[in-house]
Amino acid sequence: MTTPPRHKLHQELAPRVEEFRRKETTGLALADHQALGKPLGPPETWDLEIDDRDIPGPDTVIPLRVYRPAGQPSAPRPCLVWLHGGAWVGGDLDMPEAHETARGVAGRADAVVVSVDYRLCSETVHxxxxxxxxxxxxxxxxxxxxxxxxxxxxxxxxxxSAGGNLAAGATLRLRDEGEAPWQALLLYPLVHVPIPAPSDDLAAALTQVPAPLLLTGEQLGMVLPLMLDGTPVEEASPYVFPGHCDDLSGFPPTYVDNDEFDPLRSSGERFAEQLRAAGVEVEQTLSAGVMHGHLNIVGLDAAHATLDRMAARLLKG
Structure with missing residues (x-):
């Protein structure tokens, strides 16, 4: 009798992963990677007012996209300042992880969401x-x-992802400057380098995913010198990787959502442990069956469930 695998990919994503695995032997193309994130359904429908704004930054103009439920509220609304991922070097306000997440949270929570088009790291931006x-x-x-x-x-x-890293680091910095946010929402974040060793459970899950789909230390090693302008990671400020901060007390209540089949899960899990040890209220969940970046797949039920949980956080008093 064959024992079923303990870790099982989402039923709508598993065929895509198997097709990717099959093509590994014949050579993978960019289209094969893109096929993994194809929509599984149409975008959600919400009655929102959406407008783009440019605000002054410390040394640049910062584009924002503001999402507000239509109509006048009976009281001021909660707000989420939201940051997309993209390994600090990619991503924009139109990607699903930015646009559909902002729409979904604003609609569900009757909240204002402000999506930030922060500067991406490059040869001149660090x-x-x-x-x-x-x-x-x-x-x-x-x-x-x-x-x-x-x-x-x-x-x-x-x-x-990288946006979760920036949110955690900025929250730590704002805490130190006496302006800690109301709460932090961290989705599959990377807050430690090197990535903490996986638990036995995570290591078993990662065996179900083709190696080219897993973030590696080698890949990080290509991005970090650009991000840090050559500064060694061990000399970087804790605001870069707040998992290395010695004192996390005073960090605001935090929601951490990790993906089951994701090497970065060990960083999110470790950070949740560190926050709890520092006396911080933490809500931690595991998005089962999905790989890193599940909010980028339009129509994925696991993404909708994550948006439900994020909205519930904003609906708290």
């Missing part, structure tokens, strides 16, 4: 430029709360 943009955007929201219809005491900061 840390702390992206984080400076995030902090400036958060402060702009607080300063313009009345115009936005936002409760200034209920402004959360969140992001996914």
């Amino acid at each position: 840390f702390p430029a992206p984080q400076n943009d995030v902090v400036a955007a958060y402060r702009w929201v607080r300063d313009h709360a009345v115009d936005l219809g936002v409760d200034p005491d209920r402004v959360a900061l969140g992001g996914a």
Whole structure:
């Protein structure tokens, strides 16, 4: 009798992964990677007012996209300042992880979501430029709360992947400057380098995924010198990788959502442990059956479930 695998990919994603695995032997193309993230259904429908704005940053203009439910609220709304992923070098306001996440959370929670087009790292842009943009955007929201219809005491900061990293680092910095956000929402974040060793459970899950689909230390090693402008990781500020901060007390209540089949899961899990040890309220969940970046797949039920949980956080008093 064959024992079923303990870890099982989502039923709609498993065929895509198997097709990818089959093509490994004949050579993979960019289209094969893109096929993994094809929509599984149409975008959700929400009645929102969406407008793009440019705000002044410390040394640049920062583009934002503001999502507000239509109609006048009976009271100021909660707000999420949201950061997309993209390994610090890619991503934009139109990718599903930015646009569909912002729409979905705003609609579900009757909340304002401000999506930030922070600067991407390049040969001329390095840390702390992206984080400076995030902090400036958060402060702009607080300063313009009345115009936005936002409760200034209920402004959360969140992001996914590299955006989760930036959200965690900016939250730590704002804590140190006496302006900690209401709460932090961290989706499959990377907050440690090197990535912590996987648990036995995670190691078993990763065996189900083709190696080219897993982030490796070697790949990180190609991006980090660009992000840090050559500064060795061990000399970087804790604001870059807050999992290496010695004191996380005073960090705001935090939601951490990790993907089951994702090497970065060990970083998110470890950070949740560190926050709890520092006395921080943490809600931690595992998005089962999915790989890194599941919010980028339009129509995925696991993504909808994550948006439900994020909205529930904003609906708290």
